[in-house]
Amino acid sequence: MSIHARLSGSVRLPGGRELITGDVYESRGAGTRRALLFHGTDLEVHELEDLFAGERAPAAVFPMPWPGWDRGGASVSPDGTLAVFSGQRAVRAVGADGTALWEYRHPCWGPVLGHAHTGDEQQVCYGSEHGSVRVSDDGRFVWAHVLAPGEEQPEECWSVLDARDGRELARLPLDDSAAAGSRHLSHPDGVHMGLCIGMGQDGILLYWARWDGERPTVWDLNESLDRILVDVHPAHEGFLTVEHYGHDLSLHALDGEVLAEQSEPTWDHAAGFVDADTVIATTGVVYDKGPRHWLLDARTLEIRGSVTYSHGPVPGLVRPLGDGSWLTYEEKSETLNRWTVR
Template sequence: MTHPARLVTTIAAPLPFTRADDAPHLERRAGRRLLVQRGDTELIVQHLDESWATAGTGRFPAPWPRRYGHFAVSPTGDLAVFAGPHALRVVDRAGNLRWEVRHRCWAGCAGHESFAEYADQRDHRYVGSGSAGFSADGTLVWAHIRGPLALDRGRGADEWLIMAAQDGTVLARAATHTAAEGSDHVGHPDAGQMGLTIGEGQDGAPLRWGRWDGRTLAIDSFSDEDRVLLAVSPTGNRLLTVTHDQDTLALHRVTDGTVEASLSAAELPPRPAPTTEQSEAFEGDETQAFFDYEGGFADEDTVVVATVESDEEFGTGRHWLIDATRMRLTDRLAYPFEVPGLPRALGDGTWYTASATESALHLWTT
């Protein structure tokens, strides 16, 4: 069965499509709607009103090109944190450096003071990286770094830090016991909780859940299973994950990580029959669909996911509606025109997709 998706609006990207720019994305946090796009020299944040029209724009100068790390924007759009090879930097919309926390280089070098010193070094261009995220109320910055900090002595190890957003004071830190190639923070409505999904390449995808009570950072590894954290439900009560091999979606209780329900990719309807050429190119389980590393809650009881990566050799990638109360397939989404790429849910009954040239975002609802 298919379920029609209704187009709510189309939003133009603030930067023109070039290979030097990331695709834009939407964030819905603290009652605000933000459109965010990273270029090589700046980060642009557009504030959107209730009709999704632009109601103001902020531009943050970037300390290094986009390939050298990650970034995050505060819920109010007034601060941005850049997580780079050697440091975390928080800047405001005027371009002022609010604070910096330096740490051991992800490339393992002795350290650099500026981007110009390592711009042409191959080991810095193709290296792992950490990430950062603001708490729901914007008062904290959570950051995954390669320790130790500049003020420490000792060997490097992955660490999770909590810092005061206004001045960078390190409030808590703990080892993640991982060997990351990359990571992403997944926010929670409670400022004292945060998810961290870590990629170790083919070795695994450890998940960490942090809880901060104002004094101590406690980290839950949820039985050390290799799961990629995709999203937190709007109420903050449940988590959505996909296994590292992408064959199973699961719904977890936030309190202890217990799996409440799951859905196997084997339960999806079959793709159209492959051509003879496709059958010869893909054998055995290579023809089996699998879930993408992207998905989220359209609302508390509805999940939107996709199988685009595994479908692309057989035709248009498919998007799915999932009943989150039981993790049961509802319908395949049907769009009024071809929609490439992945769906990203906003938790208010909508999700969005990027246009083929990534020059606009299409906002959808059922």
């Protein structure tokens, strides 16, 4: 069955491909949806609704603290006045005027043990390994995947920092991790935080946590999972994962219990909730020939049909927004498109 999509908006956005394929999209519940795009030595923050309404200027611009470091990503506070960057040797908070507000130092992500650093400033060392950060939806905390000193070599941990001054409030050891990189995903309830750690061919680690006011509670979901965290339900009913090699798409309760799964066909590493009732997922971009977009039931993951577009096939991955729409990107025209079901 074919399901027809309607184009509801378009905007030219150089670099917008990262909004679809990377970790630069930041949603905060049913409210703010942002594109955090790196442009030269700056982080540009675009409010998606304003962007599609014709506002091309970014809502905020933050200077990147470490020239030459292009990994680890950033997160912006709910009020847009603070950006937190994940560096190779530190997490740093920057104000809208470029002022460094605080810095949380940690051992270097560079894979060569015992390599030297000169001076106190951030040095960009060999290696692409990195952590990630996320400001909580209430703006009070920063969740950071970082390194901590160990007996023989640095050890990975998940730290909770005070967003006001960078003070560490809690540290959770991640004993099984050997990260190539990671990403955070904030739950729409504003309380829970997800962390997905990629370890290359060694697999995926997945955690959920919540802060109860004094200490974090963590769910380690790695005993039976080797899965990529891709999205969380807009009405707090569960989260979606894709098996490491695309063998199946699954819906889980927060404790990891599988509520539904779909094993045909082989899925790409991108999927999510168009709205509370509908999932969109792609095939053919990573593993198979002939990219296609599919709509599925959000509770059973039964396939409703493949998506057809008015001007022909739309290649590449999608970015669902949870409000009944999703995004695609046209490389040649550098155009970001927004779609809904007719």
